[in-house]
Amino acid sequence: MLDLNHQYLAEAKAQFDADGFLKVPAVLTAEDKRAIDTELDRYVREIGPTLPAADIVWEAEPMPDGSRRIRNLWRMEKYSPLFASIGSRPDLMKLAGTLVNGEPVVMGVELFAKPGRVGSVVPFHQDNAYFTLVPPDCFTLWIALDASSVENGCVYYARGSHKGPALPHKPSGVLGNSMTAAEVPNGLEEVPGVLEAGDAMLHHCMTIHRSEPNKSDRSRRGLLIVYRGAHCRKDPDAERYYSQVRDELQASVA
Numbered sequence: 180m181l182d183l184n185h186q187y188l189a190e191a192k193a194q195f196d197a198d199g200f201l202k203v204p205a206v207l208t209a210e211d212k213r214a215i216d217t218e219l220d221r222y223v224r225e226i227g228p229t230l231p232a233a234d235i236v237w238e239a240e241p242m243p244d245g246s247r248r249i250r251n252l253w254r255m256e257k258y259s260p261l262f263a264s265i266g267s268r269p270d271l272m273k274l275a276g277t278l279v280n281g282e283p284v285v286m287g288v289e290l291f292a293k294p295g296r297v298g299s300v301v302p303f304h305q306d307n308a309y310f311t312l313v314p315p316d317c318f319t320l321w322i323a324l325d326a327s328s329v330e331n332g333c334v335y336y337a338r339g340s341h342k343g344p345a346l347p348h349k350p351s352g353v354l355g356n357s358m359t360a361a362e363v364p365n366g367l368e369e370v371p372g373v374l375e376a377g378d379a380m381l382h383h384c385m386t387i388h389r390s391e392p393n394k395s396d397r398s399r400r401g402l403l404i405v406y407r408g409a410h411c412r413k414d415p416d417a418e419r420y421y422s423q424v425r426d427e428l429q430a431s432v433a
Contacts, residue, residue, distance in 0.1 A: 181206065181270040188277045195278055195318075199341035199386035200370070206271075206322050207377035215324065215402065218261045219290070223249065226258050232429065234258075236355040240297040248294035251355040256288040263288065266404045271320065278381065279316040279408035286310070286317070286405040291355075293332050293400065298393030301334075302359035306384040306405075308348040309358060311417035315345075316408035317384040323374040324400040332393035334380065334401075337367040341385035350424045357428045358421065363387065 181203070195201040207215070227235060227249070236251040256263040265271075266285040275283035292298070307315045327333040343364065351359035367387065372380045382388060384407075393399055 180268070181274065183270055183273050188274070191274065192277050195381065195383070198336075198338050198370075200336040200338070200372075200380055200382040201278075202372075202374070203274075203320075203379045203381060204375075205377055206320075206379040209377075212324065212377055214261065215265075218259060219324075222252070222255070222259055222262075227252075230258075238292075238294060238297045238299055239354070240299065242297060248297055249290070249292045250294075250299065251292070252290040254287055255290065256285065262402075265402070271404070271406075275318075275320075275406040278318055279406055279411075281316065282409040283406045284409050286407050287403075289403040289405070291401045291403060292398065293390070293393045294398050295331070295393055295396045298332050298399060299353065300332075300392045301356050301388075301390040302351050302353065303363045303387060303389045304348060304351075304356065304358055304360050305346055305387055306382075307345065308360075308417070309421055310384055310405070310407070311414045311421055312384065312407055312411040313414050314408075314411060315384050316411055318381050318406055319384070320379055320381050320404045320406065321372070322379040322402045322404070323376050324402055325398050326376050327372055327374040327399050327401070328395075329371055329373065329391075331395040331397050331399040332391045333374070333399065334372040334382075334388055334390045335369040336372060336380070336382055337369055337387040340364070340367060340387040341383040343385075343387075345385065346387070350428065352428065354428065354432060357425050360387065
């Protein structure tokens with residue numbers, strides 16, 4: 180559990196509000212990581228074959244032996260008590276409440292697998308293009324299950340970009356990341372999310388970010404937990420547009 184005293188929360192909030200992201204070391208203990216790895220193996224083996232198409236995405240590029248690797252797992256809290264319990268950890272909920280300016284709600288628990296050699300690019304985007312929340316009091320806690328480096332395709336966060344406007348987004352054609360920013364501002368100060376296994380980065384849902392493909396032999400798995408304020412509501416026009424893009428992409432590969 181994180182030691183979230185008053186001073187830590189105040190400093191974390193100030194940095195998060197200034198930068199649009201925040202590094203939090205050692206969110207997971209060695210025991211946590213072992214439990215997650217064990218459950219993830221079981222999840223892929225036993226639950227994976229039963230998942231609806233909307234809750235699992237495979238990398239488009241096959242491995243040399245012709246097999247394919249998982250890219251994304253969505254809504255994992257629906258299928259695994261362990262992953263549901265991680266999202267609702269008291270310390271993480273306390274931190275989330277500070278950052279979302281109110282009562283925190285877990286929106287989902289997800290996996291971005293980024294397998295070695297075939298882990299694909301994630302284009303520039305703002306998460307709220309998917310979440311469509313008003314106000315955008317929402318963030319993603321990105322927990323490294325493997326060390327995250329420039330070589331294995333870490334996330335790049337644009338410092339302060341959450342203070343700007345919502346960017347127009349368009350279809351990307353990328354399963355698992357169906358939206359991309361139509362235009363990206365010049366002069367972004369990008370910060371690589373270099374993490375040890377068990378560390379985490381938090382990023383605001385308006386922060387512009389992306390990741391490179393994984394050209395290394397090492398996986399770069401991330402467990403993601405999305406939190407929003409209970410006071411947030413959906414923008415119906417933005418939700419309608421995102422749903423159309425998502426459904427058209429899924430239909431095109433069905």
